[in-house]
Amino acid sequence: MKISVVIVNWNQRELLLEAVASCYASDWDDLSVIVVDNCSGDDSVAAVRREFPETIILANDSNIGFARGSNQGFERAVAENADYVLFLNSDATLARDAIRALAGLLEREPEAGAVTPYIFYHDRRDLIWYGGGIVRLWRGRIAHRHLRRKFVQGQHQPAITDYLTGCALMIRADLFATLGGFDSTLCMYSEDVDLSLKLRRTGRQLWVTPEAAAYHRISASAGGSFSPFKAFHRGRSVVLLFRRYARPTDWVTAVPCGLPGIAAVSAKLIFTGRLKTVSALWRGIISGFFSGAIPEEFKPFGWVNGD
Secondary structure (H helix, E strand, C coil): CCEEEEEEECCCHHHHHHHHHHHHCCCCCCEEEEEEECCCCCCHHHHHHHHCCCCEEEECCCECHHHHHHHHHHHHHHHCCCCEEEEEECCEEECCCHHHHHHHHHHHCCCEEEEEEEEEECCEEEEEEECCEEEEHHHCEEEECCCCCECCCCCCCCEECCCCCCCEEEEEHHHHHHHCCCCHHHCCCCHHHHHHHHHHHCCCEEEEEEEEEEEECCCHHHCCCCCHHHHHHHHHHHHHHHHHHCCHHHHHHHHHHHHHHHHHHHHHHHHCCCHHHHHHHHHHHHHHHCCCCCCHHHCCCCECCCC
16 A cells, blocks of 8 residues: 655654654655645755655645645645555654554454554653544533553553544545545644544544554644643634534533533633633634634734635
8 A cells, every 4th residue: 555644844843854754764665755844934844855855845835734734735645646644743753663553454444434543642652642532522522532541551452433633643545535634724723523523424433543653742833732822722623613513402511511621721720820821712712602713813823824
């Protein structure tokens, strides 16, 4: 099978080089690596060309975001005759046998539309960041399984899951094309959940496997786990997702179930002095419910919306 890896980058030169290096260290031979650079100002493009000249680089004149950048990379992957496409974050790396394990699962599970590896914290490689996804719209809950749990060999098996994270996601190329790719209107976050729910509506299965591993530097491109920037986009995108997929009956239970959790997160942030993050979170939620507009201060630098 021909596999293409698509990595969207914006000003993450050193992390990008690590991500690309991990792809070329893979034990899968028929592989192409496609870097979509969103007008970085840190010499990312020149560095990749210098260190990995075989890499296909699509250098944009503006920051078109993750979703549009991923879709652009996918189009090039199709031109490369890829059977499977692996979307990989620029702040993530792959274990040497990860691509083979992911492709192997798609081969032996014909109903599987896409698969992700178990994803671990970069600096704690025995600690799980993603071991599957939970979507309970009626409870207002979208979450990672096994988050921050220590990985114990033998206690985890390949499994069907509710949603896949776009941090490291392998999908059948023909299926991704049929679905129309990632939705760029979400701007940041939840594009992967949206794609996953669209996949499930086609009857395809989503799988996660501990036979493959990836390692993630959490929120490196968004300013950290509790940055106002990330909080705004998390709040906004999740509400937009609920508006798209939740049934009327889900809203009846999701609001009273979800509000206590949001209130608890807000209280914790206030207690630790992150008042700007609390404000950004609620502004994102309000934006998602009403206009969906993104204030200038929360737009990715240089970001150009639209298809």
